[in-house]
Amino acid sequence: FHRALEPRRDMRAEVIRIPTGGPADISGLTKLADLGIDPAKVRAVIGKTEGNGCVNDFSRDLAARAWTEAVGGEVLTVMSGGTEGVLSPHVTLLVNCDDDPGAPVGALAIGVNQSRVIEPEHLGRRAQVEAVRDSVIDACQAALIPLEEVELALVKCPLLTTGDTYGSMGRSRAASALGIGLALGEIRDDQIEAALAGNFEIWSSVASASSGIEVNSCHVVILGHSAHARGRLRASHTVMKDAIDAESVMKVLADIRERGGEIVQVFAKAEPDPTGSIRGRRHTMLTDSDLAPTRHARAAVAGLLAGLVGETAIYVSGGAEHQGPPGGGPVTIVWRLPS
Amino acid sequence: FHRALEPRRDMRAEVIRIPTGGPADISGLTKLADLGIDPAKVRAVIGKTEGNGCVNDFSRDLAARAWTEAVGGEVLTVMSGGTEGVLSPHVTLLVNCDDDPGAPVGALAIGVNQSRVIEPEHLGRRAQVEAVRDSVIDACQAALIPLEEVELALVKCPLLTTGDTYGSMGRSRAASALGIGLALGEIRDDQIEAALAGNFEIWSSVASASSGIEVNSCHVVILGHSAHARGRLRASHTVMKDAIDAESVMKVLADIRERGGEIVQVFAKAEPDPTGSIRGRRHTMLTDSDLAPTRHARAAVAGLLAGLVGETAIYVSGGAEHQGPPGGGPVTIVWRLPS
Amino acid sequence: FHRALEPRRDMRAEVIRIPTGGPADISGLTKLADLGIDPAKVRAVIGKTEGNGCVNDFSRDLAARAWTEAVGGEVLTVMSGGTEGVLSPHVTLLVNCDDDPGAPVGALAIGVNQSRVIEPEHLGRRAQVEAVRDSVIDACQAALIPLEEVELALVKCPLLTTGDTYGSMGRSRAASALGIGLALGEIRDDQIEAALAGNFEIWSSVASASSGIEVNSCHVVILGHSAHARGRLRASHTVMKDAIDAESVMKVLADIRERGGEIVQVFAKAEPDPTGSIRGRRHTMLTDSDLAPTRHARAAVAGLLAGLVGETAIYVSGGAEHQGPPGGGPVTIVWRLPS
Amino acid sequence: FHRALEPRRDMRAEVIRIPTGGPADISGLTKLADLGIDPAKVRAVIGKTEGNGCVNDFSRDLAARAWTEAVGGEVLTVMSGGTEGVLSPHVTLLVNCDDDPGAPVGALAIGVNQSRVIEPEHLGRRAQVEAVRDSVIDACQAALIPLEEVELALVKCPLLTTGDTYGSMGRSRAASALGIGLALGEIRDDQIEAALAGNFEIWSSVASASSGIEVNSCHVVILGHSAHARGRLRASHTVMKDAIDAESVMKVLADIRERGGEIVQVFAKAEPDPTGSIRGRRHTMLTDSDLAPTRHARAAVAGLLAGLVGETAIYVSGGAEHQGPPGGGPVTIVWRLPS
Secondary structure (H helix, E strand, O other), rough: OOOOOOOOOEEEEEEEEOOOOOOOHHHHHHHHHHHOOOOOHHHEEEEEEEEOOOOOOOOHHHHHHHHHHHHHOOOOEEEEEEEOOOOOEEEEEEEEEOOOOOEEEEEEEEEEEEEEEOHHHHHHHHHHHHHHHHHHHHHHHHHOOHHHHHHHHEEEEOOOOOHOOOOOOOOHHHHHHHHHHHHHOOOOOHHHHHHOOOOOOOOEEOOEEOOOOOEEEEEEEEEEEEEEOOOOOOEEEEEEEOOHHHHHHHHHHHHHHHHHOOEEEEEEEEEEOOOOOEOOOEEOOOOOOOOOOOHEEEEHHHHHHHHOOOOOEEEEEEEEOOOOOOOEEEEEEEEEEEO | OOOOOOOOOOOEEEEEEEEEEOOOOOOOHHHHHHHHOOOHHHEEEEOOOOOOOOOOOOHHHHHHHHHHHHHHOOEEEEEEEOOOOOOEEEEEEEEEEOOOOOOOEEEEEEEEEEEEEEEEHOOHHHHHHHHHHHHHHHHHHOOOOOOEEEEEEEEOOOOOOOOOOHHHHHHHHHHHHHHHHHHHOOOOOOHHHHHOOOOOOOEEEOEEEOOOOOOEEEEEEEEEEEEEEEEOEEEEEEEEEOOHHHHHHHHHHHHHHOOOEEEEEEEEEEEEOOOOOEEEEEEEOOOOOOOHHHHHHHHHHHHHHHHHOOOOOEEEOOOOOOEEOOOOOOEEEEEEEEO | OOOOOOOOOOOEEEEEEEEEEOOOOOHHHHHHHOOOOOHHEEEEEEEEEEEOOOOOOHHHHHHHHHHHHOOOOOOOOEEEHHHHHHHHOOOEEEEEOOOOOOOOEEEEEEEEEEEEEOOOHOOOHHOOOHHHHOOOOOOOHHHOOOOHHHHEEEEOOOOOOOOOHHHHHHHHHHHHHHHHHOOOOOOOHHHHHHHHHHOOOOOEEOOEEEEEOOEEEEEEEEEEEEEEEEEOOOEEEEEEOOOOOHHHHHHHHHHHOOOOOOOOEEEEOOOOOOOOEOEEEEEOOOOOOOHHHHHHHHHHHHHHHHHOOOOOOOEEEOOOOOOOOOOOOEEEEEEOOOO | OOOOOOOOOOOOOEEEEEOOOOOOOOOOHHHHHHOOOOHHHHHEEEEEEOOOOHHHHHHHHHHHHHHHHHHOOOOOEEEEEEOOOOOEEEEEEEEEOOOOOOOOOEEEEEEEEEEEEEHHHHOHHHHHHHHHHHHHHHHHHOOOOHHHEEEEEEEEEEEOOOOOOHOOOOOOEEHHHHHHHOOOOOHHHHHHHHHHHHOOOOOOOOEEEEEOOOOOOEEEEEEEEEEEEEEEEEEEEEEEOOOOHHHHHHHHHHHHHHHEEEEEEEEEEEOOOOOOOOOOOOOOOOOOOOOHHHHHHHHHHHHHHHHHOOOOOOOEOOOOOOOOOOEEEEEEEEOOOOO
């Protein structure tokens, strides 16, 4: 991809939320013009689209095509389907902007990358883990984000279109999350085998992986603090230890509030607890033959997070294998320092 | 029904949550024996069962039959289908117990009643409103609960089995809620016509109505404070003004915590905002042809409430017409005073 | 639209079925090249795409964009979602070809047209009926197809995106079908009012209307015999009187077989019987809250038709208001005379 | 179970279809009284109930309880969920009746049996295969039905309630079908290992297995001709080689018609072709995350069969592992000789 190990003046990230009226609605791009932002500066489009978020969700593809065409250039899309419950369809644009001269350094910067094509026989296996690991490391280097300053590592990864298609979505997310954890030093290489064999106690705290029929390589998008970016955007992450762990999130929100921060966007992963219960109480997300487990999980966790932050156009994605502990998931909150 | 205008020694309510392993699982009844409670004292069984909560949800009927047979006598069942997201299938038993001599009066008491059969042509109309109104008033009188002390008024009501069956669920809930509001003085008789014509700004703050194919009359269950009941259970209600209104609930929780209270159970209603948006952001609950609107709403609101109270075996029911403001809904929290 | 009241040499229709690997798969266009056909000659693309066929089916939009871009020019798309059961996703291209000199006249010709934009307040009302009527008449005139020779009249029409969205799909299909019936003399103008008020005994025998979020006007596509087209394609239509009326279809198939015909494509409409029963037996298509009625109906009728013709890449569309009798629907079979 | 190797006067089967108004509707039992039949003579109740036919289908349990209670005694129930498309909810009673003196021998007789409890660790394994094999052999012996005269072998078998619950339904059906094939000599013991490992080319032509959460043993119900039963009921079976194989069925129907037979009931199995295509055309039953594969298959095959026999209250059950060839399934037609 693009290697820019020299600091540039435009490494500062801006994070812009745009509500959409449908998957192909790109009318909100006018907001960029209003802000005086050149569309060519958009590095990534992170979307919540209103399909089922599962195998036959074509809203992702429709949105990815519309936004790629609208923004042009080398923009990466990470479209996550499923706006169950209160979730509101929207995209979040990650834009490179010139430094804000009156602001401190250590602002959020954007890393992007695209792995090689993942062949079906490599999907969910070590080859995918390593492809993602390398892509994450390169993305961070190019953006001058130290690995320990990564607050969010999004990956959009492929799925199998024959055989156990729904199951392949999970295996692809799993391999992507492990690649992220490996890159960031959260997971050791000698843990990968056990993790791929189903040990979900091995996890990353900033990974957010989402599968889709619309990609055949892995799209990597990183948000992290950089000493070379001057601006007011910051991010904080936590990990929900289960799907109702409001406490962890409220603690981060209190920290941000204490620092006078204004919340800009929330990125979270959700999943049904694989044991079939939450804090000892049975849930039915895994035995409901009418409604996919990830749809259940997104609806519930988004209901909680939207309530806590008072905003429904947030990014909550379903299926959190190796992304936070089993049944839980990472949450990254982007916020703005007071001026 | 049973009129007992004389105070009795056993007017105190006990509220007992029993997790279930399936709709017909009544094995948890042994808990009553463990507590030394006679099953004949159970006045109502309020359940969350794991069907779709819509027209063809047979988990409600299965549970109602199993519990009626298990408990026997004149017990009333209110089975609400749908345990989307984190919700855990369970029943809540409302039991009449002897006064707790060391506790203050003003404890929760239980009113129950059953209306006459609601004919299909009366469903969702004034005749149903008035049948529910009368049943609520009688239930309160019999239980010596002043109308202004009602904290929760549950109604299980019929639906139409031909024509617009899903729509009839909403109209039946609407008429039941209006009957409750009328009984409790929250709604005036001259507002009923407008309300039935679709003015959802007319609402009760303690009504919780749920429709089901398994009843042909309205089952009424009341929880309220009575000067004739001595015990430690209390209830507090609030109204969520929309589906993400965490603040209202957190305020009540803070009040209870301040009084040293221990939370026993939560009863809430949820619905998709009929305008199609929440705080100005579009939601997709009304345009998802794969997933019924009430399923979306239950999942989201239950996700929020379960997070706030740290418990998933709570009662969240979908479809909140005239139950709280449009898009919002009443929440009643039962709690126990410290001893 | 394009008026060509002069006979042209290229009025003959060719009907080409192309299986698709996904909604955006246009790779089958190479088949045109193999056949020596200029893509610019494609007048209409009729597709079955693999979404839910209801309100939030984005596979239609994705397919319509991909094919419009691929074929270019003034091509009309009619994308019908829903490939339940055995149905196989595919498109059928209607192409104008030069006369086949060795064949008889009276071959199938293609009429296409596009109505003005249908405003939301006109949707499902007389204004839409008349817009479709005029478009159908113009399309037939331009293609030199006498009205009595129309064998199939497809319309793709808009829906409402707020309020009762699923219901609006039916009202839009209804108005379109009535417009077709009016144009073709099957329905009298003085019947329209009763029909719009819900009298479904008023119907067309060749109408096939399908709603979608991806259009705001009505796309009209006609197949009918023309004395000015020389070729071997013919079409025969019948009407299934209910969803299991195999007999009507077998009769047409026997006729075609007797004439040595080879079946090229099948176009059919399906719907759940609005009375809730078929030949006196209750069905559950209208009370299943997990699965939309039109999905049920498509699966069943397509299962029957695919069995009868031995082919699953056929066009079966759900929702047949005023398209054949209540619970039934029109079936048009395109076939080729032996050479 | 009950061994009656002595011929009895009441070995003749009567097969009585009763439409139901809901899973718990047993009002049709009055039909028995009208026919002068003692309910104690009902040996089996075979039902199609209107749930989703998958893991969380509680309509089966509700129906099984209602009919067991209504009929009493040792009656076996086989409740199959899922009445997609045109299918009409109903039960079929298999009743032992006294010989019809004016009719020939060789009439249908009924074998019933119940295996030992299948522990979760034996589910889908050889232990279940052998339990079903033994139960089938015993049932045939007790009913004096030669193994080669079995026309239908129904099994209702358990599923797993944790882990891969939907997948366990298929493995349980598979083991049951193999047990039937082994009992009837259609499958050799040395083929079982390969079959359990996924070779679906090993199959029975009369097996019909259905899983449900409501049983923990296997219920076996046999219909076959017996030299000791005098009456007019006969059965004929065929195998659909794929989901659109109308020809095989039409051939049997023509045979029956030629013999002057009147069709009494149809029993069939259906499944999505595991290759993902039917006669070379892709289907989407395995990639639809909103609708379970068995629901798709039932709707389609029932649409075809109902059309061919002109009746929607037929038994079509989903999931046909080792029941007919991959993608196809057995069909048994019960019919009555003319008098």
